Amino acid sequence: MLELALDVGWGTTLAVKTIVVLMLIPAGALILGYTFLLKMMSHMQSRLGPMDPGGFHGWYQLVGDGLKFIQKEDIMPAEADRRVFAFAPAVVVISTFLVFVVIPAGPRLVVAPLDVGVFYALAVSSLSVIGVLMAGWASANKYSLLGGLRAAAQLIAYELPLVLAVVGVVVQAGTMSLQGIVEAQRDGAIFGWDGVGFPFVLTQVVGFGLFMVAAQAELTQPPFDMPVAESELVGGYMVEYTGFRFLFFFIGEFGTAFAFAALAATLFLGGWAVPGVEGTAADVLGPIVLFAKIMFVAFLMFWARFTYPRLREDQLQSLAWKWLIPIALVNILVTGILKVAV
Amino acid sequence: MAAKQIKGMLGGLGVTLRTMLQPTVTVQYPHEREEPPTRARGVIALKEENCTVCMLCARSCPDWCIYIEGHKEKRPPRREGGRERTVSILDRFDIDYALCMYCGICVEVCPFDALFWSPEFEYSEPNIASLLHDKDKLGEWMHTVPEPEPLELGAEPPKAKK
Amino acid sequence: MTTTNPTLPGPGGLPEFEVDPALYRHLADAQVNVELDTGDMILNLGPQHPATHGTLRLVVRLDGERVVAADPVIGYMHRGYEKLTEVRTYPQITTLINRIDWLSSFANEVPFVAAAEELMGIEAPPRALQIRLVLTELSRIATFLLFLGEMGLQVGAITPAFYGFRDREYVLNLIEAVTGGRFHPNFNRIGGLKDDLPWGWLNDTRHTMEKVLDSCDTFETLVADNPIFEKRTRSIGIIPAELGAAYGVSGSNLRACGVDWDLRRDGRAFLPYSDLEWKVWTHPDGDSFARYWVRLQETRESARMVLQALDGLASGPVMAKVPRIIKVPEGENWVSCENPLGEMGYYVVSKGATGPFRVKIRSASFSNVSILPWLLRGVYVPDVITILGSLYFILGDIDR
Numbered sequence: 006m007l008e009l010a011l012d013v014g015w016g017t018t019l020a021v022k023t024i025v026v027l028m029l030i031p032a033g034a035l036i037l038g039y040t041f042l043l044k045m046m047s048h049m050q051s052r053l054g055p056m057d058p059g060g061f062h063g064w065y066q067l068v069g070d071g072l073k074f075i076q077k078e079d080i081m082p083a084e085a086d087r088r089v090f091a092f093a094p095a096v097v098v099i100s101t102f103l104v105f106v107v108i109p110a111g112p113r114l115v116v117a118p119l120d121v122g123v124f125y126a127l128a129v130s131s132l133s134v135i136g137v138l139m140a141g142w143a144s145a146n147k148y149s150l151l152g153g154l155r156a157a158a159q160l161i162a163y164e165l166p167l168v169l170a171v172v173g174v175v176v177q178a179g180t181m182s183l184q185g186i187v188e189a190q191r192d193g194a195i196f197g198w199d200g201v202g203f204p205f206v207l208t209q210v211v212g213f214g215l216f217m218v219a220a221q222a223e224l225t226q227p228p229f230d231m232p233v234a235e236s237e238l239v240g241g242y243m244v245e246y247t248g249f250r251f252l253f254f255f256i257g258e259f260g261t262a263f264a265f266a267a268l269a270a271t272l273f274l275g276g277w278a279v280p281g282v283e284g285t286a287a288d289v290l291g292p293i294v295l296f297a298k299i300m301f302v303a304f305l306m307f308w309a310r311f312t313y314p315r316l317r318e319d320q321l322q323s324l325a326w327k328w329l330i331p332i333a334l335v336n337i338l339v340t341g342i343l344k345v346a347v
Numbered sequence: 348m349a350a351k352q353i354k355g356m357l358g359g360l361g362v363t364l365r366t367m368l369q370p371t372v373t374v375q376y377p378h379e380r381e382e383p384p385t386r387a388r389g390v391i392a393l394k395e396e397n398c399t400v401c402m403l404c405a406r407s408c409p410d411w412c413i414y415i416e417g418h419k420e421k422r423p424p425r426r427e428g429g430r431e432r433t434v435s436i437l438d439r440f441d442i443d444y445a446l447c448m449y450c451g452i453c454v455e456v457c458p459f460d461a462l463f464w465s466p467e468f469e470y471s472e473p474n475i476a477s478l479l480h481d482k483d484k485l486g487e488w489m490h491t492v493p494e495p496e497p498l499e500l501g502a503e504p505p506k507a508k509k
Numbered sequence: 510m511t512t513t514n515p516t517l518p519g520p521g522g523l524p525e526f527e528v529d530p531a532l533y534r535h536l537a538d539a540q541v542n543v544e545l546d547t548g549d550m551i552l553n554l555g556p557q558h559p560a561t562h563g564t565l566r567l568v569v570r571l572d573g574e575r576v577v578a579a580d581p582v583i584g585y586m587h588r589g590y591e592k593l594t595e596v597r598t599y600p601q602i603t604t605l606i607n608r609i610d611w612l613s614s615f616a617n618e619v620p621f622v623a624a625a626e627e628l629m630g631i632e633a634p635p636r637a638l639q640i641r642l643v644l645t646e647l648s649r650i651a652t653f654l655l656f657l658g659e660m661g662l663q664v665g666a667i668t669p670a671f672y673g674f675r676d677r678e679y680v681l682n683l684i685e686a687v688t689g690g691r692f693h694p695n696f697n698r699i700g701g702l703k704d705d706l707p708w709g710w711l712n713d714t715r716h717t718m719e720k721v722l723d724s725c726d727t728f729e730t731l732v733a734d735n736p737i738f739e740k741r742t743r744s745i746g747i748i749p750a751e752l753g754a755a756y757g758v759s760g761s762n763l764r765a766c767g768v769d770w771d772l773r774r775d776g777r778a779f780l781p782y783s784d785l786e787w788k789v790w791t792h793p794d795g796d797s798f799a800r801y802w803v804r805l806q807e808t809r810e811s812a813r814m815v816l817q818a819l820d821g822l823a824s825g826p827v828m829a830k831v832p833r834i835i836k837v838p839e840g841e842n843w844v845s846c847e848n849p850l851g852e853m854g855y856y857v858v859s860k861g862a863t864g865p866f867r868v869k870i871r872s873a874s875f876s877n878v879s880i881l882p883w884l885l886r887g888v889y890v891p892d893v894i895t896i897l898g899s900l901y902f903i904l905g906d907i908d909r
Contacts, residue, residue, distance in 0.1 A: 319889075
């Protein structure tokens with residue numbers, strides 16, 4: 006971990022790490038939400054989006070929204086299961102926090118440099134399914150139950166392409182540690198030229214495509230947003246959530262988008278690495294580079310979100326099981342063969 | 348088949364990207380304003396001196412939102428030995444814009460051209476009762492009434508006003 | 510590809526349509542909070558729902574995700590039009606009937622005014638008829654642009670809806686420049702039109718029609734060519750042609766089933782459509798995609814018609830000689846025209862007064878919606894939304 010000039014005990018380090026991660030999620034959610042949901046979506050729809058709050062192009066809009074949500078009355082349906090209802094958004098947000106623990110932002114800027122970082126990140130991001138099911142069930146509402154069941158089926162179905170898409174990267178890098186994968190991309194070379202290292206997206210194009218599609222489905226964004234279909238079940242499993250509980254879901258959704266974008270940037274685009282830059286310079290430059298790559302990946306995700314209509318639940322499932330998983334398996338096969346033979 | 352599908356998916360992305368890069372169509376009201384066209388039916392203005400209290404407008408309103416009260420007064424004859432003239436004086440002319448449908452039948456039906464359309468639309472009020480515009484307020488709208496526009500080619504020239 | 514309608518007509522003709530009274534009795538007093546028994550769940554797509562274009566209540570009985578029976582409950586927006594017309598004069602009625610189908614309001618006035626003109630024996634001058642045609646087609650374009658956008662919204666794409674509203678604004682600005690009102694023009698009069706066109710309108714309209722053609726291309730790229738949209742709409746909600754005609758489905762819905770019937774060409778000639786070169790678009794499939802496609806092509810065709818009509822605009826007055834107080838002589842008349850939503854007609858009974866004795870309004874959406882109980886059997890819940898969107902009814906038109 007980052008060696009500070011001062012000698013601090015493990016307690017302080019733990020506290021600092023926790024606070025950094027806790028701050029990162031709402032900040033990431035806010036930035037993604039503002040840039041893409043409010044501004045990019047608006048310009049794609051030929052309109053301006055918020056302009057007044059905060060004076061300069063409405064940057065304060067989401068902060069104001071957050072404050073508004075916090076001061077609202079806490080309403081719970083009378084028939085709802087109180088503890089499950091209250092805990093469900095927390096489960097979703099906690100799983101997002103846990104993903105950020107392993108994402109490196111510099112050679113020494115990582116909260117927990119696990120050797121099985123990829124495995125851990127994917128496993129922990131699946132916890133949100135439980136939260137969704139809890140929300141749908143505890144709302145005591147037919148609509149949200151339908152939405153919760155649809156969401157659970159979808160999330161489970163798209164876990165597999167997500168994981169299998171990443172296996173190709175792991176095979177190519179030879180390690181499951183995210184730090185190792187970033188360094189493998191930095192130290193690689195394209196046909197002998199090591200100007201930009203060797204981002205895995207060049208050979209793992211299929212894997213990158215699969216990861217983006219599966220991440221889109223994991224986030225229940227169009228074209229996979231049947232669980233929260235606005236013009237049908239109006240909010241799905243979240244329909245009974247108001248006030249700060251809804252805010253939690255919202256932060257969870259955009260925080261997870263931030264997390265998946267960070268994962269994609271790390272696994273496929275080279276993460277924080279800038280070839281030729283080492284040591285403390287990389288510690289300073291790394292987060293900025295990572296942020297830029299995250300924004301690029303998030304741009305792709307949200308671009309697809311605002312353009313496409315949604316798939317029906319059975320079409321969505323058949324896409325996952327009949328198309329994405331076989332393609333992912335073939336991808337792993339080909340990567341394995343090429344890794345050994347070439 | 349697959350090529351057509353891929354082209355279809357990419358085409359949609361291209362449309363949204365292109366729209367994002369073009370300027371938006373938003374008019375940021377109230378900082379910017381779009382002027383409504385000359386004929387826009389914003390508010391009805393009353394030219395009091397033309398009104399003869401014939402009540403045609405009040406009768407022809409589909410909503411019965413025009414309230415007119417008047418009385419007759421005697422005036423001296425115009426020349427010596429003539430009959431006394433009776434003149435209608437307008438006491439009250441209210442248009443209730445909470446009911447008004449902005450159909451324009453009253454403006455059209457008035458035989459003395461006492462009612463005019465004006466494109467002015469920014470007169471919303473915090474309470475409904477203030478939407479009843481009385482005679483003076485309707486007279487104030489007169490200075491927002493635009494000149495009638497020239498007509499297109501091929502149209503009959505408008506008849507001379509009496 | 511399997512269809513979602515379990516029975517299709519065979520070569521013999523109409524399928525058997527059996528009504529199980531017990532099923533519909535339960536639907537009539539459906540309650541929302543029943544026990545969650547997926548074998549027999551009753552879902553209330555209530556009067557307030559983003560997908561039902563207004564206050565339509567659709568009570569469906571579900572088995573899992575499939576609809577077993579559906580019952581539309583209308584009347585939440587009944588405004589008593591036919592009663593209102595009994596106590597209003599003809600100019601006042603022209604104002605009110607703008608609001609039946611509010612998205613294409615100019616087109617609502619035309620059949621009524623044509624009926625009254627026929628009873629009076631008055632013919633509107635040719636320039637008036639041509640401008641009426643142009644404004645009717647502009648209303649059609651305005652309505653269909655909104656449809657092209659919001660159909661995307663029903664299947665989940667949020668962006669086309671904004672394009673629909675944006676492009677519609679250009680047409681509404683044109684209508685406002687002529688009539689003074691964007692949504693409720695109130696421009697038809699018995700004997701012609703209220704006013705002539707303002708200076709510069711012809712050029713503005715020509716530019717706007719070019720923009721309309723461009724935006725139709727945008728919709729085609731963004732929505733119609735999208736494979737996801739095709740997956741969501743092909744083979745969904747197939748209306749067999751004879752069944753549609755039997756139910757009274759009209760307009761683009763019927764043309765999307767392959768029936769080559771358009772009152773602009775095949776009905777009585779109230780507007781000079783025969784002077785223009787235009788084509789009636791049909792599609793053989795009868796599914797939701799066909800309805801979208803037909804309306805897309807009709808929008809383009811309307812834009813071309815407007816351009817042609819403007820080039821051949823006659824000169825002259827826009828109002829025939831009519832008495833100041835209009836009293837329609839005794840008689841009855843039925844006129845129906847091809848409105849954007851379908852066939853809209855007025856049956857005017859006059860007893861010689863300044864207002865009609867009775868007006869019966871035949872609105873297109875009322876018949877279009879009547880096919881829903883048949884159409885929604887065996888359909889998935891998301892497809893219910895798609896079908897509702899593709900039939901394109903307006904609640905004001907259903908309930909009057």
